[in-house]
Amino acid sequence: xxxxxxxxxxxxxxxxxxxxxxxxxxxxxxxxxxxxxxxxxxxxxxxxxxxxxxxxxxxxxxxxxxxxxxxxxxxxxxxxxxxxxxxxxxxxxxxxxxxxxxxxxxxxxxxxxxxxxxxxxxxxxxxxxxxxxxxxxxxxxxxxxxxxxxxxxxxxxxx
Numbered sequence: 001x002x003x004x005x006x007x008x009x010x011x012x013x014x015x016x017x018x019x020x021x022x023x024x025x026x027x028x029x030x031x032x033x034x035x036x037x038x039x040x041x042x043x044x045x046x047x048x049x050x051x052x053x054x055x056x057x058x059x060x061x062x063x064x065x066x067x068x069x070x071x072x073x074x075x076x077x078x079x080x081x082x083x084x085x086x087x088x089x090x091x092x093x094x095x096x097x098x099x100x101x102x103x104x105x106x107x108x109x110x111x112x113x114x115x116x117x118x119x120x121x122x123x124x125x126x127x128x129x130x131x132x133x134x135x136x137x138x139x140x141x142x143x144x145x146x147x148x149x150x151x152x153x154x155x156x157x158x159x
Contacts, residue, residue: 028055035062035096037125044072044081046125048094048101062094069101069123071130085111087132089121099125107134115141 033053037045051066069087088110092103101123109116109132120135 027057029053030055033062033064035094037099039074043074043077045074046071060095060097062096064092064094064101066090067092067101067103085109087121087123092121104135113143115143 030053031051033050035048037047039045047070048064049066049068049070050062050064053065054063055061056063067087067089070083071085071087072081073084086109087107089103089105089107091105092101094101102121104120107116107118107121116134116138118134118136118138122131122133122135124131
């Protein structure tokens with residue numbers, strides 16, 4: 001019987017020590033962390049994947065390494081959400097409360113027929129719209145545009 005109480009007393013002692021650790025020290029490190037978000041109709045809106053995530057409880061932010069952000073089409077099938085765009089970066093800082101991510105690291109954005117690279121970014125999910133800004137050295141590559149560019153006619157000048 002005594003051997004059963006020893007581990008329990010050790011656990012309660014460790015728990016009491018943890019509860020009195022200042023917030024500045026509290027941080028959780030998670031491997032393979034994911035944060036999903038959904039549209040009002042229940043379809044997936046985005047999925048933030050992190051190779052490693054350190055949750056800073058005091059500041060309310062997540063320090064993400066190996067970011068892989070998936071943005072989904074709005075009117076997709078809830079059972080099989082379709083990825084519209086991916087964003088990859090070695091590091092970023094994400095605020096779940098503000099739905100905002102920032103980074104000073106390299107970034108790569110891939111979308112059908114569009115690839116963007118640069119240094120540093122800001123991503124803000126404002127509910128109805130999402131804004132993405134590349135801070136510097138942005139490079140855009142358009143692939144397989146073919147006739148799509150010819151289909152768009154320039155506006156006619158007023159005569």
